[in-house]
Amino acid sequence: MAQFSILLVDDSPDIISALVRAFKSEGYKIFTAGSVKAGMEILKKENIDLLICDENMPGMPGMELIRYARLHYPQVVRIMLTGRLDLELAKLAINQGEVYRYFNKPWDDYELLLAVRYALKQKMLESNYLKLKQIADNQNKILQSLEKEYPGISKKAMTDDGSIIIEE
Numbered sequence: 001m002a003q004f005s006i007l008l009v010d011d012s013p014d015i016i017s018a019l020v021r022a023f024k025s026e027g028y029k030i031f032t033a034g035s036v037k038a039g040m041e042i043l044k045k046e047n048i049d050l051l052i053c054d055e056n057m058p059g060m061p062g063m064e065l066i067r068y069a070r071l072h073y074p075q076v077v078r079i080m081l082t083g084r085l086d087l088e089l090a091k092l093a094i095n096q097g098e099v100y101r102y103f104n105k106p107w108d109d110y111e112l113l114l115a116v117r118y119a120l121k122q123k124m125l126e127s128n129y130l131k132l133k134q135i136a137d138n139q140n141k142i143l144q145s146l147e148k149e150y151p152g153i154s155k156k157a158m159t160d161d162g163s164i165i166i167e168e
Contacts (some may be wrong), residue, residue: 004120005029005047009039009065010054010081015105019052022109023116036060040068048076050119052112054105055082070098078120079112081105 006028007018016032023030032041032045036057042048051069055062062080069076078098083105101115149155157165 003027003029004123005031006050006052007031007033007039007042007046007048007076008052009057011035011057012054015054018033022113026113026116036062036068038066039065043069043073043076043104046057046074049123050077050079052079052081052116055080056084066099075123077123079103079119081107081114084148094119097142107163 006023009032010019010021011034013034020030020120030047031042033042036053036059039053039140043051048120051065053062053065062082066078069078070149070153074136077100079101081103083110096168100119103112103115141155159165
């Protein structure tokens with residue numbers, strides 16, 4: 001299985017430490033940032049699969065990083081953490097940031113780990129689907145080219161039970 005990379009963004013070193021500790025045994029490549037601007041720089045330089053960002057940070061709110069990631073790196077799965085219960089913020093995160101999940105602090109480590117596992121599994125499945133679709137599209141183009149050159153080559157005769165009839 002591929003090694004996934006996670007970016008953890010929070011202005012509190014204690015929160016970053018707790019998140020790193022929670023994910024340490026999972027085998028992820030972990031990047032950390034203490035500000036939205038630092039998080040943006042890491043997104044520019046590294047191939048990040050999943051972003052976990054605190055909302056309430058000094059200087060620039062975490063929602064700005066979520067929006068930035070959605071706009072410039074839409075393949076990055078986004079999860080928001082917040083220390084306040086705010087329905088409007090949750091709506092913004094979902095509607096404007098298209099976050100995968102929204103967690104209140106303190107979070108449950110097990111629930112967060114499961115959410116990350118499922119998100120990364122979904123990301124991997126989508127990536128595999130796109131690769132297979134590209135292969136199928138390429139093979140279809142080859143088949144169409146062969147059909148033009150050798151009309152009837154792609155036609156098959158089948159029995160009622162779905163068996164292909166091969167003529168000698």
